[in-house]
Amino acid sequence: MALDIKICGLKTDGAMAAALAGGASHVGFIFFAKSPRYVEPAEASRLRQAARGKAKAVAVTVDASDAFLDEIVAAMQPDMLQLHGSETPQRVAEVKARYGLPVMKALSVSEAADLERIKPFVGVADHFLFDAKPPKGSELPGGNGVAYDWRILTGLDAGVDYMLSGGLNAANVGDALRLANPPGIDISSGVESAPGVKDPALIEQFFRAVRAARDNRAA
């Protein structure tokens, strides 16, 4: 089965090139002003051109207003919207209807019981992303480089289409794939040399680690 791989928080041509060279299926742009990965919609529009026909461009927003979503969608024409705040199932449905785009709803988890929270979103959101809960005091709902016990994801129904995220890097992605066998993975700070600064060499290293883990499993 193909593994979806999203490199999130792209801000430069070099990082985009490394993500595409590695075989990213999704590239993410952060539209949350407090994030060191924030990009203006116009700049995301420029950057995403390189991904056309190669990887899906994902706009990551946090409890965004219709006005801001309108601006993002008009500027960069994303292939998917990632809602990474406290959006309700009703809000997810509204956003889907307004833009006609697939929506990935992010939920923060730390224990198996947290997975119950997907229930009202099933049949509403197209995809899910399971991220770690932000550490106390963090201003960011994601992109904190924090991991959780990925084994809890094995309790999900087989049909749930999701990405595992939170604290991934080249050193631990093999464990994540082995323990949870997710349909997709998503990484941001684990391929950065400083907050918000993607390192093409770390992106390449991450893809190498993914390939090695998958080769090991096939052997």
Ligand SMILES: O=C(O)c1ccccc1N[C@@H]1O[C@H](COP(=O)(O)O)[C@@H](O)[C@H]1O
């Ligand atoms: O990355 C951010 O700054 C961010 C801001 C607001 C919402 C979501 C954000 N990132 C998402 O969090 C995951 C996990 O990040 P990490 O790998 O633990 O650093 C990331 O892939 C984004 O989808």
